[in-house]
Amino acid sequence: MLMVDLIVLMDHENVETIFEIKGDNIFIQNDVFIEAGLIENMAQTCSSIIAKDFFIDENNQDKDDVDVVGFISGIKTLKIHALPKSGSTISTKAVLVSKFITDDYSLCTMNCKTFHNEELLLEGEINLFIQDKNPKR
Structure with missing residues (x-):
């Protein structure tokens, strides 16, 4: 399930996204x-x-024909301060801490904060692994 509606800002080290939490989202309880x-x-x-x-x-x-898989390879730190309600729109900001890139896969560490309006919901640092499922096309 796609959990980002809009990329507001993206450069080589920073990204900011917006996501509207709809009532039919699988993560609503x-x-x-x-x-x-x-x-x-x-x-x-x-x-x-x-x-x-x-x-x-x-x-x-x-x-053309990109087929990528990615997953969280580690959560280094994570603090959840509050949980938003269905119908809320959240903003998530992340900063690249480090990266290791090959032709076939990438590893990175990112710092991240998520907000609802000005309220801090989440802050943490994660490691991601992203791989081209069809390397050397």
């Missing part, structure tokens, strides 16, 4: 967006900054 949903939103936001290299070439042209 008792009208509240649960912890796993916040973590998934964080992971998808963070992965966009590194995964973009799999989708766009050095001339900023879209690559």
Whole structure:
């Protein structure tokens, strides 16, 4: 399930996304967006900054037939301060801490914070692994 509606800002080290939490989201329980949903939103936001290299070439042209898989390889720190309600719109901001990139996969560490309006919901640091499922096309 896609957990990012809009990428507001993205450069080589920063990304900011917006996500509207709808009532039919799989991470809604008792009208509240649960912890796993916040973590998934964080992971998808963070992965966009590194995964973009799999989708766009050095001339900023879209690559064809991209098949990428990614997952959280570790949660270094995580603090959840509050859980938003269904219908809320959250903003997630992430900063690249480190990366290791090969032709076939990428590893990165990202710092992330998620907000509802000005309220801090989540802060943490995660490691991501992203791999091209069809390397050396």
